[in-house]
Amino acid sequence: MATPLARSTSTSNADLVSEFKGDDTKDSLPDLSDFPAVDAEKGSLEAPNEGSRPIPGAQYNNWQWIAVLAAIYSSAFLYGLDNTIVADIQAAAVETFGEVEKLGWLGIGFPLGSIATILSLSKAFGIFDVKWLYLGSLIMFEAGSALCGGAPSMNALIVGRVWAGAGGAGMYLGVLNLLSINTTMQKRSLYMSGCGVVWGVGCILGPAFYINLVLFAVFIPVYVFVLDSYQPQPNISFGEKLKHIDWVGVVLNAAVYCTFVMVFTFGGATWAWNDGRTIALFVVFGLILIAFVITQYFSFLTIPANRLFPGDFLRHRSLILLYICQACAATSLFIPIYYIPLFFQFTRGDNGVDAAVRLLPFIILTIFFTMLNGALMPKVGHYMPFFFIASVFVTIGGAVMYATVTPSTPNATIYGYSVLMAVGAGLSQQAAYSVAPAKVAPNRVPDAVGFINAAQIGAIVIALTITSTVFQNTGYRHVAAALKGLDFTSADIHAALAGAKSAVFVSAPEDVKAKVVKGIVEAISDGYILVIVAGALGLVCSLFLKRERLFMEAGAGA
Template identity: 25%
Template sequence: MGTATLERQEVKQASPNKTKKPLVLAAIMLAMFMAAIEATIVSTAMPAIAADLGGFSLYSWVFSSYLLMNAVTVLIYGKLSDLFGRKPILTFGIIVFLIGSLLCGMATSIEMLIVFRFIQGFGAGAVMPIASTIVGDMYTKEERAKIQGYLSSVWGISAILGPAIGGLLVQYVSWRFVFWVNIPLGILAIIGLYLFLHEGVEKKKHSIDYAGAGLLFVSVSSFMLVMVEGGVRWEWISAPVFSLISLSLITFIFFILQEKRAKDPMMPFDIWQERSILIANTTSLTTGVMLIGISSFLPAFVQGVMERPPIVAGFTLTTMSIGWPIAAMIAGRLLLKIGFRTTSIIGGVALILGSIIFMTLSPDDGPVWAAFGSFMIGVGMGFSTTAFIVSIQSTVPWQKRGVATASNMFMRTLGSTIGAALLGGILNSRIQEHLRENGALDQFSLDSTTLLLNEEQRNQLTESMRVLLQDGLTSALQTVYLVVAGFAVISFLLILLLPKKNEENGNS
């Protein structure tokens, strides 16, 4: 069966009753914008939330709880969308996300907020992969490349609007509206999906792999719990860490055994036998580490070392989200002319150039140079991720497209979670080593570095204290960026392993 025939059949299967593509695309972009803006808008509001609710020691869990549930559910939703269709599963995800958002805005303690963020993340796991999968269903390969560029632009717009909207709501209304602003967007997205998306899902009795879903959930949850709390709440060599890692490994082995014998497996391992999918997913893991390395620690460098205000630190990160959609739109046009592999290689080169800028970044370079490095990382991500998604969706049939798309996003989220723990540990140990070398451990602790992030507290430090802390933060961040550069090189080498000729006719 030829590529064109397969594409026509799949588009027909996905939309038999004259699905109104532009209106469905608008609904999908609304849903994606709702989930994308959540990251930037909550980051902006968190200082105000922490000041109101207290519990600063649990600050990171407000983000980790959302990320954790997002990661552990993404594959499950991908598979369910292949079984029951995209519309009901995406609608369910949006509704759960909106319930979580409503509750988050009503939280009266940081513990309550963390629980409600779990609910929000539980719904968010459905939004990104299924939105991208619907595009894969509705459009042919030629159209798909261009439309993925439009979807990527959602991230750029949310990155620019998120901090602005968050800042205005916190300053003039209340931080609670940061969560409630999602509700009208989600309702509009649901209405759009129900009115304009018509799917031709084959009616048959499905055997749902509940055991596989449960084992995957326990395995990933326990592993991510170690990543988030290891070295913070528990020592790396301790009973809780050892127990959770053992639980994660045992349940993962049982998950693999379960998937091999399940009639309708949650994760069909045969998709990983496709070389292009295996390479794309492995590279997404390494670029996920890079992504969290830049976005988590760049503001600390700009505020603490360059002594610039938070708004400037925000600008240096925003350029990444501007470079990403621009590159994604260019990649969409290039894919059909030069192929997935060459487009991905361009992205790999941009990632290396961006990481070199960060590796050599000094306090004297200024925020504009840091912003350029951030922009180059965004360009690299735009080229590579667009090529990966379109390549994956062109390699598998409709029945596996949901879980194949979700597997790629799962690997990137997993990479970010591993990266947050790995790079955070490197940062802390380097700062501690610097303080020890300068005999300042009795005077300062790791937490003293936060004094640099507040202008008022920084100005109260003596010149020698300030220089000591800034030198420690600078050398620690340069070590972090050296590791990020290492992951950029690994990502580039992996991209070179992509097949030169893409199998364009899937499993036909």
């Protein structure tokens, strides 16, 4: 496995051990018993054996490595494609299937499927064969995408989205783990940023459900015959590995996110906030969350080393701060991805494809700065400035989108504001994936990757759920106020918010349509409050990151 070793420029043994441990509070030689590697039975910590691991990626020749890299990068491309596809097809989905009250589930379903399984799969990647777990996740993802492409109803489309999201989580985790296994720390940041680049290209090229099946067919020979297996625990039987899964944690983790989404998707839109069903969902969500925390804390029916959530990470300042920074980065990325096209659909009359094209400045600049981060961070050594600068740009970009945008704001101005957010999103999007593995022992790398991925996907679910709720509720009020006294139903108003060909935009007088659009734009702008909060929180957290200079161990390999 790749050795994620982070060191300061000092060469003293005390400093080397302190940096390896991620000790954030003292410079003296600490006791090695509290971090980093976990003993399988007791959860005790031990230092890794540096000399026993082969050079990462040495098993591939150049052409094999190119094929493997293209194959696993195609997974990141597909993940980006399916993350954003619904931003462009939601109006068409409502026109085809109706049931506008279920619209929020289309955007939330994919990341919900991901976050419900991400911690379970991150643990699994540290236990089972990485290649075959990755391939199984790919197949699950393709099956979900195929269901979406041929969905006969809104419910089938939602199920397909959640199914594809669960498979996509394992697929993307597989990409990150395969890159960690097969690259040296010196080169990993660049490869990780490359993952962000192809992900961004996937965002641009949606919507196209069936392209997934074509790419899978192209690369299946590489997955099966070229990609090497990697067993994190080669001396343990399959049955014993199953016993290492925290099954109680698996169920409760999925239930926490499902009930959270149900509360904010049904609340206010399908059921009133004071409806007994909404209140009951709040209570159930709270009870499940408490149960998850308690069972994880006491390692119920498992041992500390195997519990689903890596609770020992919460004792280390850097890992906590990286988690928060990654969540802020994901929030700053996905809210613009969903709501910039929506703005152009309502104010310029764009269809889904045209609205997606309007997103190009944001996506292209995000890709550029993601790649720039991957190239510069290993050379600069320090990672804290990247998070700080990123947060400044996100905060400014979110603020101007919230405070100054109206239906008549020129296109060029919107593009300029989106560039500000793109700089911030790009500089911070993949950075934590390179830094977090350097803070843990090699056998904890899957946990570290899953920890950061949980921050990313969890933030997407929370951000899209909250902004969707805000948009549906405040947008409904604005549109209802604009249509007061006219003969439009509640269903007409909800359909108008979906961007569908609602009766509102067909038969309402022009001056009323203008008021409706103004109200919808105000509701869209309210979503950028969360971007401002994410930028400000990321800024504060970046100030507490260590001012350490990391450099990557030189060495041969992929």
